[in-house]
Amino acid sequence: SYVLTQPPSVSVAPGQTARITCGGGSFASENVHWYQHKPGQAPVLVIYYDSGRPSGIPERFSGSNSMNTATLTISRVEAGDEADYYCQVWASSRDCVFGTGTKVTVL
Amino acid sequence: EVQLVESGGGLVQPGGSLRLSCGASGFTFSDFAMSWVRQAPGKGLEWVSGISGAGGNPFYSDSVTGRFTISRDNSKNTLYLQMNSLRAEDTAIYYCAKKEGGVVQGVIDYWGQGILVTVSS
Numbered sequence: 001s002y003v004l005t006q007p008p009s010v011s012v013a014p015g016q017t018a019r020i021t022c023g024g025g026s027f028a029s030e031n032v033h034w035y036q037h038k039p040g041q042a043p044v045l046v047i048y049y050d051s052g053r054p055s056g057i058p059e060r061f062s063g064s065n066s067m068n069t070a071t072l073t074i075s076r077v078e079a080g081d082e083a084d085y086y087c088q089v090w091a092s093s094r095d096c097v098f099g100t101g102t103k104v105t106v107l
Numbered sequence: 108e109v110q111l112v113e114s115g116g117g118l119v120q121p122g123g124s125l126r127l128s129c130g131a132s133g134f135t136f137s138d139f140a141m142s143w144v145r146q147a148p149g150k151g152l153e154w155v156s157g158i159s160g161a162g163g164n165p166f167y168s169d170s171v172t173g174r175f176t177i178s179r180d181n182s183k184n185t186l187y188l189q190m191n192s193l194r195a196e197d198t199a200i201y202y203c204a205k206k207e208g209g210v211v212q213g214v215i216d217y218w219g220q221g222i223l224v225t226v227s228s
Contacts, residue, residue: 033214035152042202042218043152049214086152090212094166096142096154 002091004099011105012077020102022070022087030089032070034063037101038083046085047072074104082106109133111203111219118225123193129186129203129219137161137181140206140213143188145199146221155201156188157211164211171197193226200224 005024012018022032034047045054047063050070060075074081087099115127129141142157156177158165165177176189186203203219 031214035215037152042220043215044218045214045216048207048216054216084151088152088215093212096157096168096212098144098152098154101151 002095002097004087004089004097006085006087006099006102008100009103009105011107012074013107014078015076018074018077018081018104020072020074020085020087020104022072022099023068030091032063032065033088034072035086035088036081036083037086043086077104077106079106109205109217111205111217113201113203113219113222116201116222116224118227119193120228121194121226123226124189124191125193125224127188127190127201127203127222127224129188131184131186131203131205134205136179136184138209140209140211141177141179141186142204142206142211142215143177143186144202144204144215144218145197145224146202147196147199150199153199157206158186159211160209166211190224193224195226198224198226 031049035043036046037043046057046061050065051063062073064071085102091097110132112130119125140159143155156167158177174192178187200221202221204215205217206213207216
């Protein structure tokens with residue numbers, strides 16, 4: 001089965017940069033989306049179609065996509081960025097796959 | 108403002124049934140595909156099912172195919188998930204999710220707060 005692998009956790013000090021990777025896909029042909037999920041809240045779309053940023057999402061959030069790895073970068077990390085982050089692709093026309101998820105901890 | 112409000116969750120015995128509803132507002136419901144996504148306790152997000160804006164072409168994850176049925180009533184701005192033959196592994200928070208366009212394969216741009224379904228005897 002199709003698996004998108006993310007690091008289980010990333011720890012970063014305030015003001016520094018967090019990078020979350022998503023591997024296992026054929027990203028040359030797939031669009032990658034990223035969601036932020038805080039406990040008890042609805043998930044929020046933070047990056048769409050590899051590098052698009054929805055309105056209301058700070059410019060500190062950016063996305064990139066190479067042949068085999070997609071990356072979500074959070075610059076100048078703030079305490080409010082602490083959350084779980086998931087990548088997501090359509091592996092086929094009928095197979096939506098989420099990544100394994102990464103917990104971002106702000107030290 | 109887009110709002111998605113799930114209802115119908117609760118405790119059900121293994122083998123039982125439950126129907127989830129999702130009331131939508133703040134957008135033209137029939138123009139957008141919708142999906143259900145779930146999160147089991149301590150686990151990550153798992154896509155469950157999706158349906159186009161017109162209500163056609165529903166499809167499902169392998170884990171629920173043959174047991175769950177997604178549907179929508181565009182006159183009531185409501186999305187449904189009929190869940191039959193429930194198993195303990197179906198225990199999760201179920202999220203209603205709106206797609207950016209009319210096809211299921213689009214990106215999810217809004218999510219509901221989620222509703223808990225517990226399958227246990």
